[in-house]
Amino acid sequence: MPDSHVCHDGRAVWFELKIAKANKVSIRPSQIAWNMAYSKAGGINFFLVSRPAKGDLFLFEGGQACDLHDSGIENVRPVWAGSDLSACVSCALGCATRAARAV
Secondary structure: OOOEEEEEOOEEEEEEEEEOEOOEOOOOHHHHHHHHHHHHOOOEEEEEEEEOOOOEEEEEEHHHHHHHHHHOHHHOOOOEEEOOHHHHHHHHHHHHHHHHHHO
16 A cells, blocks of 8 residues: 555545665565556556655656666656756646546
8 A cells, every 4th residue: 555645526546655775666565556556547657766865856656666676766767856846746736637528
């Protein structure tokens, strides 16, 4: 079960919160399994990764869990990258809005 849940435009949005050490993100096998399955089922879920040493934030789709774990943040294309948490969350909620309209 991810760390944070938001309901936006009638859609559940889940966030797994992580801190990167250099390029590496530690993700437990149970977290990978949950995020991959939820994403495959059409759910909206993300990994919100902070790299405090550089002040960076990265937003990855839940379906990128395996790649993120295996390859790290510098080798997987994020949905969003920057340093503004508000802009990051707005991007994620925008994804939820588009998904809700597609249904």
